[in-house]
Amino acid sequence: MASITADLATTFLTLTARHRTPLSRVQATVLPFLLSPATPQSRSLRFTTSSFHSRIIAVDFSKPKGCSRRLTVAASASATTTPQSEGSDVSTKIPPDNRVPATIITGFLGSGKGIVKIGNELSPDQMSSPLKEVMEDTTMGSLEHTTLLNHILTAEHGKRIAVIENEFGEVDIDGSLVAAKTTGAEDIVMLNNGCLCCTVRGDLVRMISELVNKKKGKFDHIVIETTGLANPAPIIQTFYAEDQVFNDVKLDGVVTLVDAKHAGFHLDEVKPKGVVNEAIEQIAYADRIIVNKTDLVGESETASLIQRIRKINRMANLKRTEFGKVDLDYVLGIGGFDLERIESVVSAEGAKEDHDHEHNHNHDHEHHDHHHDDHSHDHEHEHHDGHHSHDHSHDPGVSSANIWLGTLLLERSEDIYRMKGLLSVQGMDERFVFQGVHDIFQGSPDRMWGPDEPRMNKIVFIGKNLDAQELDEGFKSCLL
Numbered sequence: 001m002a003s004i005t006a007d008l009a010t011t012f013l014t015l016t017a018r019h020r021t022p023l024s025r026v027q028a029t030v031l032p033f034l035l036s037p038a039t040p041q042s043r044s045l046r047f048t049t050s051s052f053h054s055r056i057i058a059v060d061f062s063k064p065k066g067c068s069r070r071l072t073v074a075a076s077a078s079a080t081t082t083p084q085s086e087g088s089d090v091s092t093k094i095p096p097d098n099r100v101p102a103t104i105i106t107g108f109l110g111s112g113k114g115i116v117k118i119g120n121e122l123s124p125d126q127m128s129s130p131l132k133e134v135m136e137d138t139t140m141g142s143l144e145h146t147t148l149l150n151h152i153l154t155a156e157h158g159k160r161i162a163v164i165e166n167e168f169g170e171v172d173i174d175g176s177l178v179a180a181k182t183t184g185a186e187d188i189v190m191l192n193n194g195c196l197c198c199t200v201r202g203d204l205v206r207m208i209s210e211l212v213n214k215k216k217g218k219f220d221h222i223v224i225e226t227t228g229l230a231n232p233a234p235i236i237q238t239f240y241a242e243d244q245v246f247n248d249v250k251l252d253g254v255v256t257l258v259d260a261k262h263a264g265f266h267l268d269e270v271k272p273k274g275v276v277n278e279a280i281e282q283i284a285y286a287d288r289i290i291v292n293k294t295d296l297v298g299e300s301e302t303a304s305l306i307q308r309i310r311k312i313n314r315m316a317n318l319k320r321t322e323f324g325k326v327d328l329d330y331v332l333g334i335g336g337f338d339l340e341r342i343e344s345v346v347s348a349e350g351a352k353e354d355h356d357h358e359h360n361h362n363h364d365h366e367h368h369d370h371h372h373d374d375h376s377h378d379h380e381h382e383h384h385d386g387h388h389s390h391d392h393s394h395d396p397g398v399s400s401a402n403i404w405l406g407t408l409l410l411e412r413s414e415d416i417y418r419m420k421g422l423l424s425v426q427g428m429d430e431r432f433v434f435q436g437v438h439d440i441f442q443g444s445p446d447r448m449w450g451p452d453e454p455r456m457n458k459i460v461f462i463g464k465n466l467d468a469q470e471l472d473e474g475f476k477s478c479l480l
């Protein structure tokens, strides 16, 4: 961990380095990177909160309001690099990333992630009872009535997919074998002696390393299906905290299925002190949300569920489905953790529901309601279109932005579930993009600002107990 800390400590600072920085140094970081010593809490991969007021805050920093105070916080950095002066030139680029992409599919129990039920390969007497039960529960053998994972495995997308499926012990694995055989998936591996987010994280690391070492070149994508009760955070963090994984595999995105019929009940559930509500967590971490099983509910029920989901996560794209039928592009290759695609997320267009279907008019309405709601009621969500140009002299300097972000994550990483941002850093010709998951931070310059492109600063936060105004003020305090 100590060596990671050193790397961490340099990440934002190395923006100013002119040489090409190795991938592992540029892209993996666990905050805090500036202030030491780190509190145990800030390093914790898990968190336990009783009062859950999850919400999104989108803060657009494009219009500084006369704030030019320079932060003079002394950084007792554990950094190994020499701190750079504000406004120095930067030419570092994100190195090409050839790691295998991995997608986490999550969603509460029974949301339709992936019991494998493909064709009639097994006769009922060959099935174990749990599998039989599920088969009986649906339309036997029908490819039409399937699940997201089956859909991914059987659709024509030309990708060779390795699947890691996490089920609790007693669940039958025959179904997976059927899927592997039927679909030609390179590998389906079961992790069935615990939950990925807690007891079998080590297994996940080993499994991924084994896949990569033994089967390199034989698959193009890894899909990880979590148990229905998994908290995605520790699984996400595995991709950054474990060198073995990080060097070969990049997290592509988190896809969350939401059961249109039962989700409301799970979202309402009040958990005992210190226990998280997994249904909320799964939505909060998502890059893509699939509201599944819409055949079981009416339009108004779906609409109000979507409104609710939007209060938890406005950043993710959202689609409604029956039996997990979505375009594969929607779930694979989405770049949810890809720095080069951050802009599409932080732009106002980033979080939207697919409108290309029959209920178009209603969706539009919901979306706008959501905006108004946020503005008029709780003032927690500040969202602007973010395309205003502004005076460059108000861009953050690299050191002050570093200090602000470092301090913010040091103090608030437990509450910041995800964040994505685009910064116009003083003296930097490239846009600086970053994303974070709790105390994991990943940032880098990407393409150059266009000659006529308005430079802007914009950060989207998802978390709990976040105050948009406080964040806004914090950021402005580090503007030059």
Ligand SMILES: Nc1nc2c(ncn2[C@@H]2O[C@H](COP(=O)(O)OP(=O)(O)OP(=O)(O)O)[C@@H](O)[C@H]2O)c(=O)[nH]1
Residues within 6 Å of the ligand: 107, 108, 109, 110, 111, 112, 113, 114, 115, 134, 137, 138, 145, 146, 147, 148, 226, 227, 228, 229, 292, 293, 294, 295, 296, 321, 322, 323, 324
């Ligand atoms: N009516 C209906 N049933 C669905 C839909 N999608 C999935 N199902 C059924 O819902 C049941 C649960 O689906 P699963 O794929 O097992 O759900 P899961 O998310 O993997 O559940 P866990 O393994 O418990 O986490 C199965 O019987 C599916 O066939 C849908 O859109 N509509």
